[in-house]
Amino acid sequence: MTRYEQQRAFLKSNFHEFKHIKTDKIKGLPQPPVVKPFDPESRLIDLPKVSREVVGHADIYDCIDQRRSTRFYSAEALSLDELSYLLWATQGITGMSKNGLTLRTVPCSGATHTFETYLLIMRVEGVDQGIYRYLPAEHKLLFMFELDQLEQKVDAITLDQPFVPNFAKKASVMFAWSTTPYRSEWKYDISAHKKILIDAGHVCQNLYLASESIGAGACAVGIYDQKLIDEILELDGEEEFVIYMGAVGKKRE
Numbered sequence: 001m002t003r004y005e006q007q008r009a010f011l012k013s014n015f016h017e018f019k020h021i022k023t024d025k026i027k028g029l030p031q032p033p034v035v036k037p038f039d040p041e042s043r044l045i046d047l048p049k050v051s052r053e054v055v056g057h058a059d060i061y062d063c064i065d066q067r068r069s070t071r072f073y074s075a076e077a078l079s080l081d082e083l084s085y086l087l088w089a090t091q092g093i094t095g096m097s098k099n100g101l102t103l104r105t106v107p108c109s110g111a112t113h114t115f116e117t118y119l120l121i122m123r124v125e126g127v128d129q130g131i132y133r134y135l136p137a138e139h140k141l142l143f144m145f146e147l148d149q150l151e152q153k154v155d156a157i158t159l160d161q162p163f164v165p166n167f168a169k170k171a172s173v174m175f176a177w178s179t180t181p182y183r184s185e186w187k188y189d190i191s192a193h194k195k196i197l198i199d200a201g202h203v204c205q206n207l208y209l210a211s212e213s214i215g216a217g218a219c220a221v222g223i224y225d226q227k228l229i230d231e232i233l234e235l236d237g238e239e240e241f242v243i244y245m246g247a248v249g250k251k252r253e
């Protein structure tokens, strides 16, 4: 197979092959946790309850129509209400399936939801700069640690940006979505990986639309330093690693 053929094969449905595979689920292996566990001694930050008031009079039609990747941000910080809303819009839990899986604001193949949301918070009212993890079941933030020279680190993580150099460090917050592939592999084996990538797209699209609805702008970031972000977030890079990022900030007038 040529390089392209190999990569294109990954994009195709492999359901016929998958049908004959004895998945770990079928073999009776234990189901992995549906969300990443956390130390109960961690510093947790309550997020305001999400209500439609945060969006004012925003209209879904306008949000879809006006959405653009936004790489220029004002100096205004996001409020905690707004951040709470963005987290809910991208990964919030809105129900449970009969077999104990989380149902969220975004669709996901087989409700496997392999993502965790990490935040590199630079400018959010009432929240110290630093690295946080979203706890979707609790709707809280888990404070991980402060990071010296956070903006410079964000700059290094987002490498040489082709459209607007160094834009990400001026965002209010960088979302970093990791995947824990085994949550999907347990059920979907070799067909998990294509699904995980598609799932990630839904998450970021909700970030775009929800940002638009609060006068903020988002920009997907697929160009990032894999090793550096995984190291910073203390991910092993194998069982869990960053798959996609997104920058958000209030729009410049």
Ligand SMILES: Cc1cc2nc3c(=O)[nH]c(=O)nc-3n(C[C@H](O)[C@H](O)[C@H](O)COP(=O)(O)O)c2cc1C
Pocket (backbone or CB within 6 Å): 067, 068, 069, 070, 071, 161, 162, 163, 164, 219, 220, 221, 222, 223, 224
């Ligand atoms: C998977 C993906 C990765 C992207 N990565 C970057 C990126 O690293 N830097 C950037 O400035 N824009 C990035 N973008 C934004 C695209 O460049 C943008 O969506 C495209 O130019 C179309 O513009 P629009 O979103 O304003 O319609 C990415 C978009 C997607 C969907």
